[in-house]
Amino acid sequence: MNRGVVILIGVAIGLTLGPLSAARAQTATKQWRSGFESGFPGEWLNYDNGSFNADGVLNGSNVAGWTIVGKDDVPGVPFGEHVYKGWIVASDSASHRAYPVIHVDIPSPLVNRFWVWLDVDYDKLGVSDWVHFATFGNNPDWTVHTMSVRDRKLEMAHLDWSYVGPKPQPDFPLRQWVRFSVYIHYPPAGDGTVIVWQDGVKVLVGTWSSVDGNNLMRAHWGMYAAATVSQGVQYNDEIQIWSLSAPLIDRENEPPSPYDDVPMVLDGPDADTTTGSDATDVTADWSGPSDQSPDDVQTPSDAQTPADTPSPDQKTVSTAGGCQLAQRSTSAAPWLVGLGLLLWLAC
DSSP: OOHHHHHHHHHHHHHHHHHHHHHTOOOEEEEEEEOSOSOSSTTSOSOOOSOBOTTSOOOTTOSEEEEEEEGGGSTTOSSSSEEEEEEEOSOOSSOEEEOOEEEEEEESSEEEEEEEEEEOOGGGSOTTOEEEEEEEESSTTOOEEEEEEETTEEEEESSEEEEOSSSSOOOOOOSSEEEEEEEEEOTTTSOOEEEEEETTEEEEEEEOOSSOOSEEEEEEESEEEOTTOOOEEEEEEEEEEEEESSOBSOSSSOOOOGGGTOOEEBOSTTOOEEOOOOOBOOOBOOSOOOOOOTTSOOOGGGSOOOOSSOOTTOOBOOOBOOOOOOOOOOOSHHHHHHHHHHHHHHO
16 A cells, blocks of 8 residues: 555544544532631531630530631641631540531542641540541432541541551651542442552552442541540541542542642543632531441441421532543544545545
């Protein structure tokens, strides 16, 4: 075959496949975000169990609470002017629950990124004491999987998991900002994969199989700890959730955030890279969440008992928004050009 014909065939194929691939480019959709800049409830569930303290003073006989403070309260705040602060001053008869929550309906695969600053005295914690970082549930009944620090080490709970980071596993660092990214793909559409990166290093992998449900429906971050914990302070900032239209290809490197307008590598047919743009916040407000501690065995008595009807001051916001690469036309023009040139050479 004439060399010019071969070259033109290659050009025609490239011109054809390029638009078709772009037409099926995968997407990353920003779903929910809080930097605690809007106060409470703001973008959070409009529910308070009595632990929120707008003035930073514990309510009544409470020995744990949370508030929103300015960036001068803690050094090195990653973003904005405000952060979450949760603190414990004494042990209690039940688990400390000083945090806001969200009720959402966000499809997986998804990624949650958030920043944590923790100050506890490890020497005052027993080997079974835990301090929580994040809770996730793909069902409305708060059957959940969690991330915590126990016996100085980062761990997960309520799922099969293993530590895969640097060996030996170091103590979780105190009094500094730590960035977490958590990739989740729930069944039945996914295989239950959960991967955690700490400051860009892959450290935990797990498999969630307790409940089928492809969407994230419940989550919270912040100062949630064993009743025996008698002291500690935790700050949170810049909590982000974005959904992916296909599983990640790269399971080793921390996925970049579309909120930072960084390209993301995705998996699936004709996968491509894309960056995100803002979507409508997704928060459905109900009342009265209650979930398990990392030590609890999940039983019906542990389940959430929400009211079915939102109160007048609550809101329901639907999912909307998304983004993808600019798509070129999928018209037949490249085919016509290529075929025309081939016919011309053949004459």
